[in-house]
Amino acid sequence: SQELEQSPQSLIVQEGKNLTINCTSSKTLYGLYWYKQKYGEGLIFLMMLQKGGEEKSHEKITAKLDEKKQQSSLHITASQPSHAGIYLCGATGGAQKLVFGQGTRLTINP
């Protein structure tokens, strides 16, 4: 079955700095999702990528899917305290099975 590996598992950055989170798949990605979670709450959808080389942005967050469709990155520019949380990548394999990586816990220091 499809497995997603996120790196790093934990990230601490100073406010205003840029950062990148990576998501690597054991199989070709056909639907790659990025979500954000605050502790003890549900997941908030950020972006979805489908095509190799695709890039999407929303405010200060940019997500990319590589040409081979096996790796995605999430980049945050000029980080703010509101960006703190857990970021998860998810992917849909066959038969609508939606699986997730282990998450990246992001802390923003003022």
Next chain:
Amino acid sequence: DGGITQSPKYLFRKEGQNVTLSCEQNLNHDAMYWYRQDPGQGLRLIYYSQIVNDFQKGDIAEGYSVSREKKESFPLTVTSAQKNPTAFYLCASSMVGAGYTEAFFGQGTRLTVV
């Protein structure tokens, strides 16, 4: 407003008891999912369903059971066979069809064994 609702938010269970977590959606989604999240970890898939009266095991189905008698509802029962049930449980739903669409999540149920 359309959405997905999980209840209760907090649940306490004695060892050896079965307990059922509720998940209801009014988004007219065909697919529904149950995940388990442990501290510091990501989401692990327990069960998922693409259509009424049908469901498939995920990666950690042992000790859990589900039913899908109605499109809107996908309850999860944590049985006494689940040896370590204390965790945060999340339910999600999504459309099924051409292309890929995002899944919508409930706010979760935190289950604690006492």
